[in-house]
Amino acid sequence: MFAHIGQRNIKSMLFGTTIALVLISFILVFALRSIKIGLISLIPNLIPATITFGLWGIFVGQVGLAVSVIAAITLGIVVDDTIHFLSKYLHARRKEGRNVEDAIRYAFATVGTALWxxxxxxxxxxxxxxxxxxxxxxxxxxxxxxxxxxxxxADFFFLPPLLLKFEEKDR
Structure with a gap:
């Protein structure tokens, strides 16, 4: 019976987390006022749980109740860090007219210390x-x-190169 409860919980958590990610994506596109930046933000938000589950699968191979809730628990924290970085990046781009590299430097200078x-x-x-x-x-x-x-x-070493690559025409 406990295995059945665990299996139902895992399926529900994965479905709920997927729905949350879709909703968060729409909110990010709306809040950041950019479809491109909203979609770019999904990558560093998806990578952590994906890599963690991959490592867990390689080294442990068994998903229990605690493991099934990790993506939902960490999603908010992961998204929060990305939003802080991207909001400062976009502030530098839009309000201060900085180029991509300078906007990334500005984001690190203003929120980098708090994030780490x-x-x-x-x-x-x-x-x-x-x-x-x-x-x-x-x-x-x-x-x-x-x-x-x-x-x-991902936020410190993967997001900045993504921004450089996808906003390349503005460089």
């Missing part, structure tokens, strides 16, 4: 859960920390 400090704090905080003797908590903490770390890397 909050990311480190969250990663360390969730990593502590990995030492729990209760497997559900340990898995949840470990996977959340890994996902947030990959999200940090």
């Amino acid at each position: 400090i909050t990311s480190v704090a969250l990663i360390v905080g969730f990593s502590v859960l990995a030492f729990s003797s209760f497997k559900v908590n340990a898995d949840l903490g470990l996977l959340t920390a890994i996902t947030l770390f990959i999200a940090f890397l």
Whole structure:
């Protein structure tokens, strides 16, 4: 019976997370007032959970209750960091008339420190859960920390080159 509950939960979480991602995509396009930037923002928002589940599949291979909720738990944090970076980037592009490279530098200068400090704090905080003797908590903490770390890397090292590539004509 517990396996059946777990299977239903996993399917529901994946469906709900997919619906949330679609809605978040529309909100980002509307809030950022750019279809292109809204679509670009999806890439660093999808990568962390995808890579984390891939690593989990390679090294553990079993998805339990805690693992099934990771994408939903981390999605908000991952999207939040991306929105902060992109909003400052767009501010520099639109309001200050900066080129792509200077707008990326501006985004790093204004929100970069806050993003890495909050990311480190969250990663360390969730990593502590990995030492729990209760497997559900340990898995949840470990996977959340890994996902947030990959999200940090995506926002700092993958999003700027994406912006450079897709806004290339403005360079």
